[in-house]
Amino acid sequence: MGFVFFDTETTGLRQGFDQIVHFAAIRTDNDLNEVGRFEARSRLLPHVVPHPAALLTNGLPIGRLNDDGLPSHYDMVRAIRRTLLDWSPSVFVGYNSIRFDEEMLRHALFQTLHPAFLTSSHGNCRADALGLVMAASALSPPCLSVPIGPEGRPVFRLDQLAPANAVAHDKAHDAMADVVATLGLCRCVQERAPELWQRFVRFSKKATVGDFVDAEDGFVLTEFFSNQACHTPVVCLGPDPQQPNGRLCLRLDIAHAELASMPDEELQSYLSAKPSPIRRLRINAAPTLTALFDAPEQMLNGCDINELEVRAQSIKEDVAFCSRMIASYVAAREPRSPSVHVEERIYDGFPGPDDENRMASFHTASRQDALAIAQQFNDDRLRIFGLRLIYMRDRSVLPSEIRLAAERDLTDRLVDVAAGGFTLHQALQETENLVDGDEADIDGILSGYRDYLMERIERVTAFRAANFAAEEGGTE
Structure with a gap:
């Protein structure tokens, strides 16, 4: 099947309003050997206003974005789509791509009248290398050298993680350079922690994730907040009735008997509090999952694995309890109104x-x-x-x-x-x-942009x- 590693550089972070100005991708075989490259740029859409911080980050003067020699945004998206379809089916991988680059690509396709979900259709799967390296740091620490920031926390920024592991990254925030660095880090994990790599590839497939969470009595869900990996033993209660690819999971390290005895209003309030004992995952978003019997002790939050398994099995067998938890959680959600934009x-x-x-x-x-x-x-x-x-x-x-x-x-x-x-x-x-x-005006990018504005x-x-x-x- 092979892989497509990709990255985007954009005018800002607002999905739907900002645009892709530089797209790069490398296609590899199953062993991560490169078999193809693609790059595309576009000029600025007349109704899009770049954020100055994005121009600084990407090193792009406004004049370069307005270069008439560049393809239009429409022509760039058409070229991207042709290439990615030619490379399908593949596993699409980026760095923080599911939350950002994938969304920017979906909006670009949709706003140019193309089907938006290219990376999750045509037999394709998707995964996120940011989750992979964070999981590697937590589950197989010798696998990667992770820099520590001034506050004593691990730093997973690509421009710092890549050089710390002797991975080439000569021009950070250039789309192709970021793709090369992402591929290099994935090769590190593949070589040094092959079981973790295989799990990463396995859970890039939506059907595999669905089968796993539905069949397992319990498992560990790893989520990432502020560059910290948070491991939670959970049991899947069932599908999210409002999101076809969603699953609602209940923490196993809490007192479930108390939940069963709560009146409906109190239960809804408890489940909607932050952090909620119900964790959500999307089976099409390559979640980081570990079977209970594969989880090291530090991922179980001090719980005994045998007790967790018995508790998980008891909850799954109590269909009425699972249905009530789902109904109460969904009832407490704020209704979503369609955007005016x-x-x-x-x-x-x-x-x-x-x-x-x-x-x-x-x-x-x-x-x-x-x-x-x-x-x-x-x-x-x-x-x-x-x-x-x-x-x-x-x-x-x-x-x-x-x-x-x-x-x-x-x-x-x-x-x-x-x-x-x-x-x-x-x-x-x-x-x-x-x-x-205190921001340095590199190459006069800020002064030039101010004059333009x-x-x-x-x-x-x-x-x-x-x-x-x-x-x-x-x-x-």
């Missing part, structure tokens, strides 16, 4: 079959036909993204009223905090704060004054 509605349902066909046709249609397709989408998210793409590619195709609506919408994202994104004024303030602080604010303000009936207030 289309960028945040990626998980509000899958496109229907007709819209899926329209999405596929959109990319090969003429400009006029693409406009017709965009207007025919049943899903309003796709309709908005489709018209936005047409505006980016050739705004002259759009009727004047649609073009003006698109321009109002996109410039709102530049000046109005209510539009959800990072505004020009916010970026200018953050840039001023960095310039006035001031000039852009003037142009956008003049454009809106000339094209819209009234100036918007309260936009800073």
Whole structure:
């Protein structure tokens, strides 16, 4: 099956609003021998405002992001998709990728009218090397040399962990350099802790995780908070009724008899408290799991393994208790309202079959036909993204009223905090704060960005004054 190691560099951390500007991937065989490389960049989308800290981190002057010689964001995403489909099926691995890079890729695909879940479809699996190295540090300490920070805590930053283990990482926060470093650390674990590596690969498969948590009487769930591994012996109560890939697990190191005797209101309050005795996991997110009989003593929180196994079996057999715990936990959740921002509605349902066909046709249609397709989408998210793409590619195709609506919408994202994104004024303030602080202005990135923002604010303000009936207030 092989692996695809990948990384993204972005304009910021806001999923759905920020964009990928640099994507890199290395394909390997099952033994982690490299068999292919791919890299792609894009220029800045006109409605995206980079965070100045991201520009500093990535070493990217604003002029480079606005280079007309770079591909458009749409063309970059199309190239990424073609390559990753050619490399499927594979196990997709990044560093903190499930929480960040995967999400940025999903949003990029969705906003360019492609199916969003490429890395978890087409026979693909996914895993996260950050969880692997943290697990290696906890379960097989000699496997990796982990730096210790000033506060005495382990540091798992890629730019520090890689050199500490003699793994090449010459240019941190360059997408390809980060991919090379991630692959190098995975090779270290594969060579020095092969059983841990095999477990990592095994649990990259959603079906395997589901079978394990459903079949085991009890197991240890390892979660990571502030670079610390937290091991919890748990038993799976059952599926999360609100999340198809979710499982709800109950801690085994607490007094369960007290839970059974609690009135409903008290139970709901107890289960919703932080930290909750119920732990959630997603079977499609490569969780770090250890069977009880494989867990070293320090992972059992001072509990006797035989007692944990008996307790787990007793809970699983009490179907009524499990159902009540799940129902009480779910009842205590805050109801989730759909976002007013289309960028945040990626998980509000899958496109229907007709819209899926329209999405596929959109990319090969003429400009006029693409406009017709965009207007025919049943899903309003796709309709908005489709018209936005047409505006980016050739705004002259759009009727004047649609073009003006698109321009109002996109410039709102530049000046109005209510539009959800990072505004020009916010970026200018953050840039001023960095310039006035102790942050070194490497290669004049901050001063150049400040000049760009001031000039852009003037142009956008003049454009809106000339094209819209009234100036918007309260936009800073």
